[in-house]
Amino acid sequence: MNALRDKYAIVGTGKSRLGQVGVNSLGLLEEAIKNALDEAGLTNKDVDGVVVRGADDIYSHHQQVAARLGVNASFSTSLDNGGASQILSIILAVMAIESGLATTVVCGYGRDSWSRTHDKSGAGLAQNDLIPAAQRPREHGPEFGHFGAVAHHAFGARRHMFEYGTTREDFAAIAMAFREHALRNPDAVMKKPMTIDDYFRARLIVDPFGLFDCSLNTDGAGAVVVTSSERARSLRQKPVLIKGFASHNNTKGWILEDHMVSTGAVESGERAFRMAGLGPRDVDTAQIYDCFTYMVLTQLEDYGFCKKGEGGAFARLGALRLDGELPCNTSGGQLSEAHVEGMLQIVEGARQLQGVYGPDRQVPDAEIALISGHGGNQVCHSTLILGKA
Amino acid sequence: MAEYNKPIPVPSAESKPYWDGLREHKLMMPRCDACANYWFPPSLLCPRCNSAKWTWTAASGRGRVFSYVVYHRVYHPGFADEVPYAVAVIELDEGPRMISNVIGVAPDKLVCDMKVEIAYQPITEAITLPKFKPVGA
Numbered sequence: 001m002n003a004l005r006d007k008y009a010i011v012g013t014g015k016s017r018l019g020q021v022g023v024n025s026l027g028l029l030e031e032a033i034k035n036a037l038d039e040a041g042l043t044n045k046d047v048d049g050v051v052v053r054g055a056d057d058i059y060s061h062h063q064q065v066a067a068r069l070g071v072n073a074s075f076s077t078s079l080d081n082g083g084a085s086q087i088l089s090i091i092l093a094v095m096a097i098e099s100g101l102a103t104t105v106v107c108g109y110g111r112d113s114w115s116r117t118h119d120k121s122g123a124g125l126a127q128n129d130l131i132p133a134a135q136r137p138r139e140h141g142p143e144f145g146h147f148g149a150v151a152h153h154a155f156g157a158r159r160h161m162f163e164y165g166t167t168r169e170d171f172a173a174i175a176m177a178f179r180e181h182a183l184r185n186p187d188a189v190m191k192k193p194m195t196i197d198d199y200f201r202a203r204l205i206v207d208p209f210g211l212f213d214c215s216l217n218t219d220g221a222g223a224v225v226v227t228s229s230e231r232a233r234s235l236r237q238k239p240v241l242i243k244g245f246a247s248h249n250n251t252k253g254w255i256l257e258d259h260m261v262s263t264g265a266v267e268s269g270e271r272a273f274r275m276a277g278l279g280p281r282d283v284d285t286a287q288i289y290d291c292f293t294y295m296v297l298t299q300l301e302d303y304g305f306c307k308k309g310e311g312g313a314f315a316r317l318g319a320l321r322l323d324g325e326l327p328c329n330t331s332g333g334q335l336s337e338a339h340v341e342g343m344l345q346i347v348e349g350a351r352q353l354q355g356v357y358g359p360d361r362q363v364p365d366a367e368i369a370l371i372s373g374h375g376g377n378q379v380c381h382s383t384l385i386l387g388k389a
Numbered sequence: 390m391a392e393y394n395k396p397i398p399v400p401s402a403e404s405k406p407y408w409d410g411l412r413e414h415k416l417m418m419p420r421c422d423a424c425a426n427y428w429f430p431p432s433l434l435c436p437r438c439n440s441a442k443w444t445w446t447a448a449s450g451r452g453r454v455f456s457y458v459v460y461h462r463v464y465h466p467g468f469a470d471e472v473p474y475a476v477a478v479i480e481l482d483e484g485p486r487m488i489s490n491v492i493g494v495a496p497d498k499l500v501c502d503m504k505v506e507i508a509y510q511p512i513t514e515a516i517t518l519p520k521f522k523p524v525g526a
Binding site for chain 1: 455458467476478501
C-alpha cells in the first residue's frame with residue numbers, strides 16, 4: 001500500500017461570494033480561506049503553509065495572501081500550472097507536511113475576472129487581455145487571427161469530432177447536466193434551466209464552441225485546509241481523506257502528438273488510481289475540470305469512465321446527472337456554478353463525501369470522489385482522489 | 390486598399406531566419422543534424438534529442454489540415470470584417486504543426502485531413518505570412 005494513502009486529509013473547505021462580487025482576487029481569497037479555517041475550527045495561528053494561485057499579473061501572489069492572513073509561513077509559494085494548479089497545491093501541501101516543512105497548509109485560488117472585464121473606470125479589459133500583454137504571443141498565432149483559450153480547446157474538439165464522430169449534441173448533454181445541478185446549488189451563478197434549444201440558439205464563439213460550451217466569467221475564490229489525518233482527528237470537522245493524487249503534463253505542446261484529443265488524465269489518472277488502490281468503477285462522484293464542455297468529454301474517456309471515443313454517448317445517456325452512473329460536477333461546475341479554476345470542484349468533492357447536502361443535491365452514499373485539474377492551455381493535468389473517513 | 394490592420398508578427402532572434410525565408414518564398418524549418426527531426430517553432434535545441442547541431446532546411450510546404458476552428462467572435466479589430474473566419478492547425482509532411490489559415494475555401498467546406506500546400510502572402514516589406522490552400526487549387 002502506498003505510504004501516503006489516507007495519511008493526510010482535508011479538514012476544512014471554504015468559498016467566497018461568487019459571481020459579480022467586485023472584490024479583487026486577494027480579497028476573495030481572504031474570504032474563502034477564512035471560511036475554510038472557520039469550518040475546520042482553526043485560526044491563522046494554526047497555519048504555517050500557504051499554496052495559492054490567482055490573477056497572472058499579481059506579483060508573488062502567496063506573499064500577498066500570507067500577509068493578509070498575518071501568517072509567517074514555513075512553506076509558502078504560488079503555482080503556475082493553470083487549472084491544474086489547485087490539485088497541485090494539495091499535492092504540494094502533502095509533500096510539505098510529509099517532509100516536515102509545515103503542519104497545516106491552506107490551499108486556495110482566487111480570481112476577479114468579472115470585475116476586471118467590467119471595470120467602469122475605463123481600465124476594463126477584454127477577456128483575453130486578462131493574460132498580461134508580455135505573456136501573449138507576438139508571432140505564430142495572432143497574425144492568423146488566433147487568440148486565446150477558447151480556440152485552443154476548440155481545435156481539440158474538432159479533431160475529436162473527426163476521429164470519433166463526437167457531436168455538438170454530446171457537448172450539449174454535458175452543459176445541460178451541469179446546469180441542472182446548478183439549479184440545486186444556491187451558490188451557483190446560473191439560475192435558469194437550459195434546454196437543447198437554448199444550447200443551439202446561443203451564439204457561436206469559436207465553432208465548434210458556442211456560448212454554453214464555455215465556462216463562466218466570474219469573481220470567486222475557494223480554499224481548503226490540509227493537515228495530517230492524525231491531527232484531523234482532534235479537529236471539529238469530520239476529515240476527508242486524501243487517498244490518491246498524481247499529475248501529468250503534455251509539455252511537448254498541446255499542438256503535438258495526440259494531445260488535442262487525449263489529455264494528461266491518462267497518465268495522471270492511472271497513477272492516482274494506483275496510489276489510492278482504486279479504479280474508475282469505485283468512483284461515486286467525479287468533479288471534472290470543465291473549462292469547456294469538450295474537455296469533460298475527453299477526460300471522462302481518459303480516466304477510463306468510458307471507452308475512448310464514447311464520451312459523447314456516455315453523457316447523452318445521462319451518466320453525468322445526479323441520478324446517473326457517475327454524478328459529475330454536482331455543483332454546476334465552472335460551466336454553471338462559477339469559474340474558480342477547479343478549486344470549487346475540490347470543495348464540492350470534499351463536501352459530497354462529508355454528506356453535508358440535502359437529498360435534492362447529495363450523491364447518495366458517496367464514499368469516493370475523483371477530482372481533476374486541467375490547464376495551461378491543454379497541457380497540465382492533475383488528479384485527486386478523496387475518500388470518506 | 391485599406392490599411393493593413395491585423396497583428397504583424399514580431400520576429401524573435403530565434404525566428405528571424407524563418408521570417409527571412411518566407412520573404413523569399415521558402416518555408417524554412419529547423420532540422421536536426423543528429424536525428425533528422427524537424428520542429429516548429431524554432432528553438433535552440435532539437436526537442437527530440439536535444440542536439441544543438443541543426444540546420445535551417447526548406448520544407449516541402451505540403452501538409453494536411455490537422456484541425457480547424459471558425460472564429461465568430463472578434464478578438465481583434467483587424468478581423469472585424471472577416472468573421473466567421475477559419476484558423477487551422479496545419480501538419481506539414483515533415484512533421485511540425487503550425488497555426489495558419491486556409492485560403493480559397495469557405496469555412497464550412499473545410500475538413501480535417503484535407504491536403505494543403507503553402508501560399509505565400511506578403512503583408513509588409515519585411516513580413517510574408519505562410520498561408521495554405523488546397524492542393525491543386
